[in-house]
Amino acid sequence: MNLIEILSYSFIQRALLAGILIAVLCSVLGVFLVLRRLSLIGDGLAHVTFGSTAIALAFKLYSAASLLVSLPVVLLASLGILKLTEKARLSGDAAIGIVSAVGISAGIMLASVGGGYNVDLLSYLFGNILSISPEEVLVAAGLFCVVMVLLGLFFNDLLAITFNEELARVSGVRTKRINAVLVMLTALSVVLAMKLVGIMLISSLLILPAVSALQLARSFKTCIMLAALQGVCSVITGIFVSFLTNLPTSATIVFINLLFFGVSCAVRRLLIPRSAIPSR
Amino acid sequence: MKRSMLFVVMSIMAIAVIVLAGCKRRDQGASAKLQVVTTLFPLYDFARTIAGDQAEVTMLLPPGMEPHGFEPKPNDIIRISQAGLFIYTNRYMEPWAETILKGIDRQRLKVVDAGQGVRYVKASAEEGLEDGHGSHDAEGNAGGMDPHIWLDFANAGVMVNNILAGFVASDPAHAPMYRANATTLLARLADLDQRYREGLSSCGTRIFLHGGHYTFGYLARRYGLEYHSLSGISSESEPSAARMAAMVREIRSSGVRYLFAEELLSPRLTETLANEAGVSVLKLYGAHNLGKDDFERGVGFIDLMERNLKNLQKGLACRSK
Amino acid sequence: MPVEVVRAEQLACSYREGYVLEDVSFTVNAGDYVGIVGPNGSGKSTLVQALLGLVPISSGSARLFGSLCNGFSQWGRVGYLPQSLHLLNPVFPATVAEIVGLGLLSLKRFPRRLTRHDREKVDTTLGDLGIYDIKAKLIGELSGGQQQRALLARALVNDPELLILDEPTAALDPETRERFYRMIGDINRSRGVTVLLVTHDTGVIGQHASKMLYLDKRMLFFGSFDDFCHSPEMSSLFGEHSQHLMCHRH
Numbered sequence: 054m055n056l057i058e059i060l061s062y063s064f065i066q067r068a069l070l071a072g073i074l075i076a077v078l079c080s081v082l083g084v085f086l087v088l089r090r091l092s093l094i095g096d097g098l099a100h101v102t103f104g105s106t107a108i109a110l111a112f113k114l115y116s117a118a119s120l121l122v123s124l125p126v127v128l129l130a131s132l133g134i135l136k137l138t139e140k141a142r143l144s145g146d147a148a149i150g151i152v153s154a155v156g157i158s159a160g161i162m163l164a165s166v167g168g169g170y171n172v173d174l175l176s177y178l179f180g181n182i183l184s185i186s187p188e189e190v191l192v193a194a195g196l197f198c199v200v201m202v203l204l205g206l207f208f209n210d211l212l213a214i215t216f217n218e219e220l221a222r223v224s225g226v227r228t229k230r231i232n233a234v235l236v237m238l239t240a241l242s243v244v245l246a247m248k249l250v251g252i253m254l255i256s257s258l259l260i261l262p263a264v265s266a267l268q269l270a271r272s273f274k275t276c277i278m279l280a281a282l283q284g285v286c287s288v289i290t291g292i293f294v295s296f297l298t299n300l301p302t303s304a305t306i307v308f309i310n311l312l313f314f315g316v317s318c319a320v321r322r323l324l325i326p327r328s329a330i331p332s333r
Numbered sequence: 334m335k336r337s338m339l340f341v342v343m344s345i346m347a348i349a350v351i352v353l354a355g356c357k358r359r360d361q362g363a364s365a366k367l368q369v370v371t372t373l374f375p376l377y378d379f380a381r382t383i384a385g386d387q388a389e390v391t392m393l394l395p396p397g398m399e400p401h402g403f404e405p406k407p408n409d410i411i412r413i414s415q416a417g418l419f420i421y422t423n424r425y426m427e428p429w430a431e432t433i434l435k436g437i438d439r440q441r442l443k444v445v446d447a448g449q450g451v452r453y454v455k456a457s458a459e460e461g462l463e464d465g466h467g468s469h470d471a472e473g474n475a476g477g478m479d480p481h482i483w484l485d486f487a488n489a490g491v492m493v494n495n496i497l498a499g500f501v502a503s504d505p506a507h508a509p510m511y512r513a514n515a516t517t518l519l520a521r522l523a524d525l526d527q528r529y530r531e532g533l534s535s536c537g538t539r540i541f542l543h544g545g546h547y548t549f550g551y552l553a554r555r556y557g558l559e560y561h562s563l564s565g566i567s568s569e570s571e572p573s574a575a576r577m578a579a580m581v582r583e584i585r586s587s588g589v590r591y592l593f594a595e596e597l598l599s600p601r602l603t604e605t606l607a608n609e610a611g612v613s614v615l616k617l618y619g620a621h622n623l624g625k626d627d628f629e630r631g632v633g634f635i636d637l638m639e640r641n642l643k644n645l646q647k648g649l650a651c652r653s654k
Numbered sequence: 655m656p657v658e659v660v661r662a663e664q665l666a667c668s669y670r671e672g673y674v675l676e677d678v679s680f681t682v683n684a685g686d687y688v689g690i691v692g693p694n695g696s697g698k699s700t701l702v703q704a705l706l707g708l709v710p711i712s713s714g715s716a717r718l719f720g721s722l723c724n725g726f727s728q729w730g731r732v733g734y735l736p737q738s739l740h741l742l743n744p745v746f747p748a749t750v751a752e753i754v755g756l757g758l759l760s761l762k763r764f765p766r767r768l769t770r771h772d773r774e775k776v777d778t779t780l781g782d783l784g785i786y787d788i789k790a791k792l793i794g795e796l797s798g799g800q801q802q803r804a805l806l807a808r809a810l811v812n813d814p815e816l817l818i819l820d821e822p823t824a825a826l827d828p829e830t831r832e833r834f835y836r837m838i839g840d841i842n843r844s845r846g847v848t849v850l851l852v853t854h855d856t857g858v859i860g861q862h863a864s865k866m867l868y869l870d871k872r873m874l875f876f877g878s879f880d881d882f883c884h885s886p887e888m889s890s891l892f893g894e895h896s897q898h899l900m901c902h903r904h
């Protein structure tokens with residue numbers, strides 16, 4: 054099967070297009086989230102989406118309409134995670150754990166109290182990169198623009214709070230507001246992108262490109278670009294490799310990201326002298 | 334403050350669940366009728382038809398839920414252990430059944446393997462896709478046998494007889510009534526089989542393409558259709574890009590005008606294939622489980638199969654006589 | 655008429671365990687170099703964090719440049735070098751230049767973008783502190799002293815009128831420490847920058863600072879170094895011998 058034939062399928066074109074857009078925005082968000090120790094926020098918010106979709110289905114709101122319930126709920130949950138880390142002095146992973154447990158248990162309770170659904174909840178919750186509709190490509194493009202523009206506008210503020218919150222405040226950065234911008238952009242991306250490409254892809258694109266880039270980056274800007282580059286490369290090679298090897302596409306993309314991470318670690322060991330790495 | 338609120342809410346929910354569960358159990362205790370627990374919808378429907386009003390039949394699977402990934406929760410195991418009769422489809426469909434039954438006291442509980450005596454067919458051999466081999470390694474987890482036996486109506490008859498035997502053994506006092514109900518049901522299944530045979534005898538195409546998991550192998554075999562599905566036996570397996578493309582080529586080359594979709598799972602992949610190949614989508618009931626609305630309306634297995642026949646006739650361009 | 659830069663009035667801060675700071679009142683004028691000293695846990699860091707609005711004030715008030723600390727917005731006039739350097743993530747992937755550039759955000763409005771002029775300003779500041787050569791290095795790969803100077807550059811890059819340093823030399827060897835203090839003294843004298851320096855090293859105050867604030871949950875002394883040396887109260891507090899040692903170096 055040659056390249057041109059593969060590209061002649063419009064569902065492959067859409068997978069590449071939407072996949073690249075989502076990979077870039079997840080990878081870039083991921084750099085900030087990993088450094089803020091919120092790496093698992095993708096999974097946590099996915100669980101909240103599960104719970105809120107259960108509520109939506111209880112009101113007979115399906116697919117697109119269920120966003121009317123899940124989007125506000127997940128945005129609030131992301132702010133809740135933030136509040137728990139600020140007010141209750143919990144670490145990020147503990148706060149995410151609490152919020153995701155509430156989401157999951159709410160979903161399961163609703164399911165058992167409501168006596169089931171008309172459809173299988175999980176299959177409607179998670180999309181598949183191979184089944185992206187033309188309208189969803191537009192959704193991905195819109196999401197990409199919103200996230201990238203806001204990340205661009207707040208780039209220095211985000212870098213400042215990620216480096217050190219106290220210092221950021223003394224530089225006049227409204228840290229609470231910027232933290233809220235970060236988690237709400239993440240929430241928006243998780244809710245929308247999950248419906249398009251599934252949660253496995255989202256949560257691994259939020260973590261793996263970022264941690265690989267952290268191995269090799271020689272500045273913050275190159276870190277962001279390396280992460281985005283890995284995200285994009287993994288989607289493109291993942292789709293083609295899935296085509297050639299007959300493996301599930303999302304899993305292939307995740308696996309290629311793991312491969313990139315392994316290579317990054319090896320390259321770091323080889324290229325960067327021991328002495329330059331602090332012993333701490 | 335907020336955290337304590339959350340705690341209060343969670344506690345109230347927990348108490349409510351415990352109270353509800355308690356109520357349910359007391360109801361069951363009060364009734365002297367035979368308690369029958371079934372796994373999938375066809376068993377549930379057959380059992381409740383046979384039972385009439387002499388037994389209480391329940392289904393483990395919550396309405397709407399995808400059955401292949403189902404694993405019983407502790408509460409479900411309690412339900413099974415408190416029942417008098419437990420009916421499951423077969424060990425390919427419910428691989429967990431045998432393990433769980435080992436831990437349950439079998440003195441009171443009668444167990445029916447509804448698929449006993451059915452001639453099983455390998456799923457992978459039936460598929461015969463030019464590049465589908467090995468793509469969905471369902472063989473490992475399901476022993477390679479297609480578990481969807483209820484979609485061959487002769488097999489459905491075998492299942493009805495197995496279930497009847499279970500009822501008679503558990504509650505001999507009402508055996509004549511159970512037998513009468515089963516006879517009626519068998520007659521309806523035979524009639525359904527006849528209508529399928531006639532309805533699908535002269536069709537524009539005999540190629541039956543399905544954008545879901547491998548479900549209708551038995552049905553296609555019985556009525557001489559060539560059946561291909563997007564994924565393997567388990568609805569949980571995810572297709573590869575190559576399989577998607579192969580399916581598109583297959584739809585195009587076969588000249589069919591309709592692609593069939595699963596009833597409970599999201600039809601995203603099916604719709605993508607249909608749009609790519611320029612065909613329309615029709616819903617087909619695998620009937621593993623039922624949606625909540627249909628469940629509450631009391632829709633039966635034969636009703637679903639009648640809906641299927643309509644859609645199959647439309648999708649395969651059949652002339653009805 | 656001296657210009658008031660910092661003013662605290664009956665300032666008190668408390669955590670769950672009780673007061674860590676009580677009844678602190680003092681005024682710092684433009685050009686002052688105030689050393690804040692006291693034993694461990696005496697509330698030195700809490701005091702500067704309260705002035706910067708980083709910890710809540712339980713009673714009293716604190717003002718920077720005449721405006722109350724909570725709600726203070728003229729961050730362009732302040733530079734801050736925090737104590738908790740060891741909390742910095744050692745694998746943080748930013749260069750010295752990127753981190754120093756963040757010091758300029760206090761002068762900007764939304765969206766805070768850095769111009770070429772800003773980058774030149776970063777270069778000059780790094781040059782002034784003698785660390786232009788590590789500009790492109792990752793902040794996590796620097797030695798303690800280099801890291802300290804990079805963060806000092808971040809505090810100075812916006813040409814602040816008030817520089818607040820919280821135990822800046824904790825991680826440094828004696829030689830580097832000495833050089834660091836000379837640099838701060840120089841900044842104070844040549845640019846007229848007001849300096850608040852928290853340290854546990856009382857000797858330093860004698861050598862460089864013009865005023866001294868002795869803190870042990872309450873303010874025990876605030877005044878010029880000479881007053882400190884001739885105060886009988888301080889003799890009784892420290893013992894004449896150590897008071898003599900501190901003052902002798904002066």
Ligand SMILES: [Zn+2]
Pocket residue numbers: 401481546547548566567568619621
């Ligand atoms: Zn199935």
